[in-house]
Amino acid sequence: MSSWQTDPLLVVEHLTMRFGGLVAVNNLSFSVGRTDITALIGPNGAGKTTVFNCVTGFYKPTEGRLALARQGIAAAPDVEHLTGTGARHGKSNSGNIYLLERMPGHEIADKARVARTFQNIRLFTGMTVLENLLVAQHNALMKASGYTVLGVLGIGGYKAKEKAAVAKAISWLDKIGLLDRADDPAGDLPYGDQRRLEIARAMCTDPILLCLDEPAAGLNPRESLELNALLRSIRNDHNTAVLLIEHDMSVVMEISDHVVVLDYGTKIADGTPQEIRNDPRVIAAYLGVEDEEVEEVEAEIDMAEKAS
Amino acid sequence: MQIQASKPVAAEPVSGGFDIMAAVKDAGFAALVTLGLSFPILAFRTQEDISNHLIVVPRWSWPITAAILVFVGRFAAILFRSRPRATRAPTLPKAPSASATFLIRYASWFGVAALIAFPMVMVAALGAGGSLKWINNYGIQILIYVMLGWGLNIVVGLSGLLDLGYVAFYAVGAYSYALLSTTFGLSFWICLPLAGLLAAFWGIILGFPVLRLRGDYLAIVTLAFGEIIRLVLINWTDLTNGYAGISSIPRATFFGVPFTDDDDGFAHLFGMDYSPIQRTIFLFYLILALALLTNAVTLRLRRLPVGRAWEALREDEIACRSLGINTTNTKLTAFALGAMFGGFAGSFFAVRQGFVSPESFTFIESATILAIVVLGGMGSQIGVALAAVLMIGGTEILRELDFLKAVFGRDFDPVQYRMLIFGAGMVLMMILKPRGIISTRTPSIFYKEQKAISGSLVKEGHG
Amino acid sequence: MEVFLQQLINGLTLGSIYGLIAIGYTMVFGIIGMVNFAHGDVFMLSAFIALMLFVVLTQLLGMTSIPLAFVIVLIGAMVLTALWNWAIERVAYRPLRGSFRLAPLISAIGMSIFLSNFVQVVQGPRNKTIPPMFDKVIHLTTGGTYDVTLSLKQILIVLVTAVLLAGFWYLVQKTSLGRAQRACEQDRRMAALLGIDVDRTISLTFVIGAALAAVAGVLYMSYYGVVNFSDGFIPGVKAFTAAVLGGIGSLPGAVLGGLLIGLIEVFWSAYFSSDYKDVAAFSILALTLIFMPSGLLGRPEIEKV
Helix, strand or coil: HHHHHHHHHEEEEEEEEECCCCEEEEEEEEEEECCEEEECCCCCCHHHHHHHHCCCCCCCCCCEHHHHHCCCCCCHHHHHHHHHHHEEEEEEEEEEEEEHEEEEEEEEHHHHCEEEECCCCCCCCCCHHHHHHHHCCHHHHHHCCCHHHHHHHHHCCHHHHHHHHHHHHHHHHHHHHCCCHHEHHHHHCCCCHHHHHHHHHHHCCCCEEEEECCCCCCCCCCHHHHHHHHHHHHHHHCCCCEECCCCCCCHHHCCCEEEEEEEEEEEEEECCCHHHCHHHHHHHHHCCCCCCHHHHHHHHHHHHHHHH | CCCCCCCCCHHCCCCCCCCCHHHHHHHHHHHHHHHHHHHHCEEEEECCCCCCCCEECCCCCHHHHHHHHHHHHHHHHHHHHHHHCCCCCCCCCCCCHHHHHHHHHHHHHHHHHHHHHHHHHHHHHHHHHHHHHHHHHHHHHHHHHHHHHHHHHHHHHHEEEEEEHHHHHHHHHHHHHHHHHHCCCCCHHHHHHHHHHHHHHHHHHHHHHHCCHHHHHHHHHHHHHHHHHHHHHHHHHHHHHHHHCCCCCCCCEEECCEECCCCHHHHHHCCCCCCCHHHHHHHHHHHHHHHHHHHHHHHHHHCHHHHHHHHHHHHCCHHHHHCCCCCHHHHHHHHHHHHHHHHHHHHHHHHHCEEEEHHHHHHHHHHHHHHHHHHHHHHHHHHHHHHHHHHHHHHHHHHHCHHHHHHHHCCHHHHHHHHHHHHHHHHHHHHHHCCCCCCEEECCCCCCCCCCCCCCCCCCCCC | CCCHHHHHHHHHHHHHHHHHHHHHHHHHHHCCCCCCCCCCHHHHHHHHHHHHHHHHHHHCCCCCCHHHHHHHHHHHHHHHHHHHHHHHHHHHHEEEEECCCHHHHHHHHHHHHHHHHHHHHHHHCEEEEEECCCCEEEEEEECCCCCCEEEHHHHHHHHHHHHHHHHHHHHHHHHHHHHHHHHHHHHHHHHCCCCCCHHHHHHHHHHHHHHHHHHHHHHHHHHHEEEEEEEECHHHHHHHHHHHHHCCHHHHHHHHHHHHHHHHHHHHHHHHCCHHHHHHHHEEEEEEEHHHCCCCCCCCCCCCC
């Protein structure tokens, strides 16, 4: 049994998303392991970003269930029971369960602790790098400022909490090598730095699941390697599962523990990178049906393997 | 009116030369267009004859004058633009240095001190009678708009929500004080917080359904709400007395001591000679205190999570949601707080005038306040204050230009042109400074060094 | 029943005027994404120009044929108003294209204030009245408690609106100008790369919008016989409401919205209270935007993440 089957963090069942007549995601089921880096791959237009948007609450799925268990392994009867009550989330013997399809986006980030980045980077460009990381800690700081009331009057321990938040932000900046640029506007950073900053910002929300939409897009080989190290460290040191969409096969094959392949909104393969690489359906659908192209991509995969 | 060159004339003379023929041609074209525009609106005067029929009387001198003025103006503009190419300083966006930022901060304290001294200096210089106009028409009037601008700045400048109906909350505050004081005899100091709360309440009521709208749609809905409130004030005559408004609103007192010539009046209590200027000076300090309160609260909020969330919202709403920020609540707090300060300003307006009517709360007011915020530079408190001085003081000063009568003749009344110049000024200022007077953003927190952020990186919000 | 029929006629007349103004809003919003606040005042200005042209023709030049004068006034007002809007776009909006989004809006508000005060300063604040024209009335029903009438003016308004809309529709759907316009709406930068003169296309959009507003102004002037410098704001907002109700960016939507707003206003006044008729219009505006932001015929906007 694979880890995503024995200890799933997120279980997606029968997810379907329709836009008018267009079916972007069709009856998709997969699991995200608690200690895994899971990659969601597929050709352009396969519905990967739509899945992301459903997981992070930007779209309401037409059908399906997305159950996230924050602690422990969610027992099937508990999930069924919660689904029956109509509640968005609840405590059970097998831990807190969150039904993401019922929760608005900000609650998913705040309560279920799912953070994300975007395909086209969405930083607060007119705010400094440090401010970006503080906004990410909004909900904790909001509580500390007595929901603004105490903060305006200068009562309570807001100052200390803010200091702690700054310290956390600084430690992340140190980690991604942007400490020198803490006081520069985020919009002034080069592209690769912006990508890393966006990941750090998402991490400042203390997520249990981090969703990355094409994190390696536009990165040069050196930056791509740094990204791999960063993602591994996020999984190992911060106990955060990673779900990523990626086109760069070297990244996917090297760092992921689990790969899910989509084509035309349907799952065509699901397994370890090894299994996926040898799956003929994946080669046909994702890597292209032309023989030369298959060879080309196989060569690329081999190179990625040698590199790792 | 100047017509912009379609193919910029300035593009040719790279060597610094000035193509006089091209300039004449361009200016001539502009003059020709002006002639076209003047027909018939300038070329004829409409009036009623003895039998009350409308007749038109030609006045050809007007379009010709207009065309000549445009020709000269356009020619001068081209001349000005082509000449200083070499000498002109590079127009790269420059962020002010740390010392400049420090000076600005220092200047604001200096400004506050000057404002506190202002009424005393005026009275000492011009006497009680002569200073009344300056303290009332300039001091108080400008400060009201500074306060309104600061209130709206929370909504538009910080949160990036475009509100074209801000005057509604000003009206709610004014009518709250007017009705509470005339009906229940409540004092100003009780009504002031009540008016603020009521306005904030209305801010939430109106804000809730509209905050998911984006862009100009939000602006239009808020405009509609502003107009609905004004129309209700006009038509609900039982409560508001319609167009006639509410008069004999209790005037401001010095914490219960009236500004009258009686034995228990303010002057006698403090052993001074009675003068009406005392009330005006009190009102001046009152609005100054209210405005400074608005400023202090806003500056404080900017450094709190809620303020950062407002600015983050202006930058990218979708990213905010992905970080767990409840955007609806965040927008509502901005709306409610902005409305509250508008309500405070409204009840000050009522206590100052002693009379409120729907006439004071037209769309023009909303537009003026919004223009102050945008011209000030979105989010900048100092910028908003400067813009209010420029726009309100600038149009007030047109009342002073009596000497122009000597130039243009007795019939010339500069006050008549006030709103005309105001409108044209809005256009001109946007063209010259589309990002406002202060176009840089000051970060709310810094690690090592506070650096101003260039306005080109700061987004303006889409709501 | 008679009241209903009469109000239906009146509502369609008023709605035609709103629809014509609404097209100007919808086109400008479609192409540069800006609420042209000054458009209502351009309409008012056109009504003033029309009124003055009419008086110049009939009194100064002694023209006796009212229909001929009307046609000349219509064409003259369209040309002159188009020239005005062309100049306004050039002076107040073009320099701000591509800059800060709020700047053109403030500029447009400033232009709106400028235009109404300009007319006030040069022509005075009083109502300008002309004797009624085309006041022949057809009695559709007689003998009942209430005669349903259809005035020549009303027929004229609906007819002129219909003819001009048909011509305009042809212009936008079938000509290269229309194609360029739609291309600029989709993606201005790409259109420019493909060799479309974007500046010219935008200018033409303003010119067409103004010409149609001028038609509305002429009809308004001949229908009511009174023009005032402050007449731009309320019809402007109502026309904008019409554009939003029909779905901003959609031309048939603008006309449909105009007719609906005209009917709603007239029926509201007839059956409820004329005091609150403007409240009704503004409430519809707010409700449409809140519950149906893409309007009746507009395309829904999908949030891209």
